[in-house]
Amino acid sequence: MLTYGLIGFPLKHSFSAKFFTEKFYREGIDAEYLNFEIGDIQEIRHILLLNQQLKGLNVTIPYKEQIIPFLSEISPETRKIGAVNVIKIERRPGDMYYHKLIGHNTDYIGFKQSLQPLIDPASHRKALILGTGGASKAVAQALTDMQIEWRYVSRTPENERFTYNDLSPAVISEFTVIINASPVGTFPQTEDCPDIPYTHLTPRHLLYDLVYNPEETLFLQKGKRQGATVKNGREMLELQALAAWDIWNE
Template sequence: MDTYGLIGFPLKHSFSAMFFTEKFKKENIDAEYLNVEIGDIQQIRDVILTHRHLKGLNVTIPYKEQVIPYLDELSPEAKKIGAVNVIKIDRNPNDKRTYYLKGYNTDYVGFKKSIEPLINSDIHKKALVLGTGGASKAVVQALIDLGIDWKYVSRTAGENKYTYNELTPEIINSYQIIINASPVGTFPKVNECPDIPYQYLTRNHLLYDLVYNPAETVFLKKGKDKGATIKNGEEMLHLQAEAAWKIWTA
């Protein structure tokens, strides 16, 4: 039986195992999907050696960038983005302990395809990206390719960034897309939300949350209360997962 899995920490919030387990059952695929929590990215070697039938991995917080030095090759989009969420494992058929790891980024595809239908080109010209981790890098690349100007929002100052306490009414008014690419609001901390001035949101705003558990985060609810268009990350999850499956089985 082929094995696939997810590495990250923590993994209580992840739906990937449920998604792939249901897919395998529905399509009569003889495979299993495991959640593997690791406290240090160096443990990826142990994971691959322990699970000799492992053919592919998804990568989530906090390892999308940290995993890169452990890979033998990056796909062009992963190299461009600087983050990996899918790994294909090719093993030596004569020695399962010898393997070749190639990293990909399907977050880019999932995010771009899921947000594109919601964008009104007359209104949605600039975006704020909350968070600067690995997922945000795929978001930023998609925004660039969609022709949308962007800036990060972070707790620390830096180039092409606002800090949260710098967000004025004028900034919120001029950035009509706001994307939560941080884990804030994820189960079990469902009562938390990014610290932005929600009172300045309008019906022209589009709020997108990469979080999908819960389905409606506090971030999205506050946007909906102001009449904004909202979307969570569930469709992005499905799209990136199907893209990962194509990579693993190519």
């Protein structure tokens, strides 16, 4: 039986195993999908050695950047993004120690395809990206390719970034697309939300949360109360997962 899986920490929030297990059952595919919750990226070596039927991996928080030194190759578009969320594994028959790991990024595909129908070119010209981790890099590249100007927002000041204290009414009025690319608000911390001035949001705003568990985060609830358009990351998850499946089996 072929094996696919997910590496990250923690993995309680992830729907990937459920998504792929249902796909395998529905389509009669003889395969399994396992969660590998690891506390250190070095453990990837043991996973590869002990799971010889492993054909592909998804990568989630906090390893989308940490995994890169372990890879044999990175696709050109992934190198431009600087983060990996899909690994294709190639093995040599009879050699349990040989493996070639090829890194890809399907977060970019899923996010762009999910966001694009919601964009009003007249209103949505500038975006704030909350968080600076691996997922935010795919978001930034997608926005660049959609010709939407963007700025990162982080807790600590850094060149060309806003801090949360910088988010004045004027900034919120100018940046009408706000994307939560951080894990804030993910189950079980459902009472948490990014620290932005929600009272200054308007119906012109679009709030997109990469978090999909819970279905409606506090971030999205607060945006909806102000009349903003809101969307969670479930469709992005499904689109990126289907793109990963194509990569694993191309």
